[in-house]
Amino acid sequence: MSVDPERSPTSDPSRAERASAVEVRRSARRRRTVSAHREGDRTVVLIPARMSEAEERRWVGVMLDKLAAQESRRRPGDAELAERAERLSGQYLAGRARPASVRWVTNQNTRWGSCTPAEGSIRLSHRLQGMPEYVVDYVLLHELAHLLVPGHGPRFWRLLEPYPRTERARGYLEGVAAGRLPDPPRGPGD
Known part of the structure; x- marks a missing residue:
């Protein structure tokens, strides 16, 4: 700027x-x-x-x-996040995933998002704010898929196949997570 x-x-x-x-x-x-x-x-x-x-x-x-x-x-607020979830559900999950609530939270420091299927609630970590939109969309879509399939089995991953940036978003998040880890201990010859 x-x-x-x-x-x-x-x-x-x-x-x-x-x-x-x-x-x-x-x-x-x-x-x-x-x-x-x-x-x-x-x-x-x-x-x-x-x-x-x-x-x-x-x-x-x-x-x-x-x-x-x-x-x-x-950085969208909770209302924009809910609209985004509705759009993603319609586009990639035929509108079948209908969360009761979608919101940002500040108490998730080890996960990017979480879902409680019984309540229909989705929570995304505030750490995602400011990341590229395709990354936030991937995490949101991932949690929406959990409303339909609780685990991470083959059926779950098939739901995410239509999203074209799944691998790219996962790589981005892995890179961010790796950047926050402490350096591994060095051996005597390092």
């Missing part, structure tokens, strides 16, 4: 205090624009080298606001 400081509205400098990890990078080559992006759990703000400290504080606040607004547009 990039913004021209001369054309952007002013922002309250106190907004910068909300950021837990902000790195400001100054560039002599950067003349007019300010940009920001996320690198893991850190926000990087790129500014022209000539910018004063007061302008830097103001622009950090502006860019944090812009990133937060952009991310909130990308």
Whole structure:
């Protein structure tokens, strides 16, 4: 995300205090624009080298606001998630999977999603928010399939065959999970 400081509205400098990890990078080559992006759990703000400290504080606040607004547009709420589930069920499961509730949860740190078929409830981990849509769709479709088939047998996997990005989504999630694991212990010759 990039913004021209001369054309952007002013922002309250106190907004910068909300950021837990902000790195400001100054560039002599950067003349007019300010940009920001996320690198893991850190926000990087790129500014022209000539910018004063007061302008830097103001622009950090502006860019944090812009990133937060952009991310909130990308992260659907529970209502949008339920609509998405209905669409996926219709498209891939002939509308047979009808959850009673679909929602984001923050207490799932080892699973991407879970389903309670008896209640018809589906829960997706908040860790999926911000991931590519095809990944969220895969996890949601996976949980919808559990409303029809409880286990992970051949019948279950046949339900997911029509979704064209199953393998890609599974690979993405495996990569994310592997990136969060501690490094394996090193042997004497390593």
